[in-house]
Amino acid sequence: MNNQTNPIQVQFVTIDEDHFEQRIDNFLLTFLKGVPKSMIYRIIRKGEVRVNKKRIKPEYKLQIDDVVRVPPVRIAEKDERKAPSKNLTKVSQLEDRIVYEDKHLIVLNKPAGIAVHGGSGVDYGVIEALRSLRPQQKFLELVHRLDKDTSGVLLVAKKRSALKHMHDQLRHKKMQKDYQALVRGEWQSNDKAVKAPLLKITLKSGERIVRVNKEGKESETRFKIMQRYQGCTLVQASPVTGRTHQIRVHCQYTGHPIACDDKYSEQKFDDSMRSLGLARLFLHAAQLRFTHPDTEEVMTVKAPLDENLIEVLGKLKKV
Template identity: 55%
Template sequence: MKDLERFSGKTTQKPRQSAAASSPQTVLPQAQFVTIGEEEAGQRIDNYLLRVCKGVPKSHVYRILRSGEVRVNKGRIDQLYRLVAGDIVRIPPVRMAEKPDNVVPAAEFPIIYEDAHLLVIDKPAGVAVHGGSGVSFGVIEQLRSARPDAKFLELVHRLDRETSGLLLLAKKRSALTSLHEQMRDGETDKRYLVLATGDWKNKRQHVKAPLHKYTTGDGERRVAVMETGMPSHTVFTLLRKYKDFALLEAELKTGRTHQIRVHLQSTGFPIAGDDKYGDFAQNKALQKRPVPLKRMFLHAHQITFRHPDSGKIMTLNAPLAPECEKFLVSLGQPDNSALQ
């Protein structure tokens, strides 16, 4: 069974198709015994099973956990158990229908940096970083499909689907842990290029507005400025001033959901092309210009962090997407006097 043949641990018994599984749609492999390696250690058993048993319904994964059919070192565990290197996990026979039409298409993305610990790509706008919320797959699933021999590949952070630019992925669990600690402790520096609409005045502006996440009646995730929200801080630096637009660099001091988008909206300068928090009439007009803007103008262009293995301080950059560059050119010469 494809989903079980791709275990990242060492198996002591290969799956076998039974006589009852003569249909190409159904396979009944035997129990698997998997030895957990260093890269799998630290994961919760439920998350580990959901990953290696691709295609098996989540409800079924939790059922075999509750029933005790999954064993670690011959003993029963619950879904909160965290795996340890050397653990021997028994995964019982699972039944699933193969759906070739739903196979995640393999894809690679422009690579900014890669070594044994990290993969940093330049994510295009319009591509989700992971499946869910109406999206069947995203960057992480496509990369795993393109790299079937990768023992470990996880997102370090996320970008909105409409945002382009730098996306970090960890190729080792130690790298993931290190980078998460750096982000939690405020050691990383993330910078975005953003085109704000309106007559922006300040060369440098701090926006400190608490943000509250909520879900709309139709299940859409949204964010609003509210006194009861989480403390949030963005620093905006003016790079170029155009008539009715301003190219800004946004420096995140906190990392809240939709932070840049909502902070700009709350100050009266929404992002050009933002279909959630922008000026919808203006967005339609932007799409009809001679050089149209058909996406949100938000790009993760720079990140600074400490390499999780060497400790070296690294600063990586991703060039502005061509469609955004073309739109800037169409705006004419910027007003340099605004920067003085």
């Protein structure tokens, strides 16, 4: 599929596997970069967009070899692939953070401090940055998400078929995620799993947080002690479910909040960690195990801890 922004004449696009079962409205939002959603829905509603010469609805799912009629659309010229203006250093460094890549996937060691996607006051995220760095790559989509302040393994699909395959693994809990977290106090050996329902809450201030609540969604995280230190413990956290802030809230729920967690930690503990040089949340997606969407090979990809986290661990006293 050849993508041409701001077409000045009618285009006919034949659908391939990369857009199989994608909704026509989402396809057009990608194909017609920069065109407002309102205009997309208007040209669909007016019948200017046709699939196999027939009118369709916005929820129509594309099939392989469908022929899509894309009408002329004029908007102000805008380079959507231009690199984000802010934090250009971090954007350019993303290429150096790629730990694995093939025709189907990119595995990135995401730095802390960068959101995975733009929105909610964030100008850009990892996915927008990657698209700006790879303008020739016609398809790049996040397989899953990491919190802005969490670093580590992040999967990006380069084909729609790969994205669908990976989402199936997530849905059926066939993807193993292992995080490393430095938590307050002495983690008890018998706390091998935390099962506590999680509920999203919006505070009066507008801040969104997550709390353990019986009305929340079923959630489970499995824990393993990696190293005990004086006053804290390095644990491996493996989420069985994938709820927002799950590991962070489950750690807080056990009485062992993660170091420098601005939403769920404890001031005194955080101050002691900052005195050792910790400048970020100590939560890192260290390892991911999954089945490759093309070869069906079981793969394990790893992301090393950032230097700041290694330096802090080196200053702690082992017990």
